Amino acid sequence: MSGEGAENAECARKRRELAELKRRVEALEAELSATVPPPSGRFGGYYTAYYATTGFLLGMFGALTSLLFNVVGSLLFFQEGDGHPLKLIQVYLTFPLGRQALEMESGLALAVGCCLYVATGMLLGMLFQLFLTRYMPDASFVRRLAAASCLSLLVWIVNFYGILFWLQPLLFGGRWIVDLIPPWVAAATHLIFGWTMAAVYPWGLYVPYRTASEQE
Secondary structure (H helix, E strand, O other), X not given: OHHHHHHHHHHHHHHHHHHHHHHHHHHHHHHHHHXXXXXXXXXXXXXXXHHHXXXXXXXHHXXXXXXXXXXXXXXXXXXXXXXXXXXXHHHHOHHHHHHHHHHOOOOHHHHHHHHHHHHHHHHHHHHXXXXXXXXXXXXXXXHHHHHHHHHHHHHHHHXXXXXXXXXXXXXXXXXXXXXXXXXXXXXXXXXXXXHHHHHHHHHHOOOOOOOHHHHO
8 A cells, every 4th residue: 555655646746747837838938928029910000101112112103104195195285396205294394494494305304304203103102002001901993993083183183273383383483384284184194193003002012921820
């Protein structure tokens, strides 16, 4: 009996030791979960900085398609000999350069004008991407296209008739952009930009990173 009792006591001691080890493991796991940051893909809330950055980059695509339409619009609207494919860019350059922009020939100044046009589109791309991701994150392409169209026309009206209509005469003594560019061309240019932003919108979405264990 003494041998059996000693064996039972040894088993009880091992069970207590095992239970103590389990409690210790649970305590260590709790400490680790409290100190180790969550995986990088677990981001809560709206990722403003990310969407502003992707919008800035995607705006370049919108600006390039809009610039291409500007070239086509110049060929359609201006009479032969009255201008060149970058005539509309030349008109836009009257805002920083005044009337002298209309007397420029094709060259470095127009190339700079194209760069400024693309840079402006990149800034507007931030506005479009932030708007679409904030208010229409799960919208269908048709709804997103409609929203981008409305926003494009709003930007056109504000830019042309809310700002340039009075600011360009005040600063440069003329209203060349509003007077020389037909409203339908200006509106279509903004619409092309907005439609492009709606089309490339998925390229700028934030997709959280998931580890192999999280994917299982």
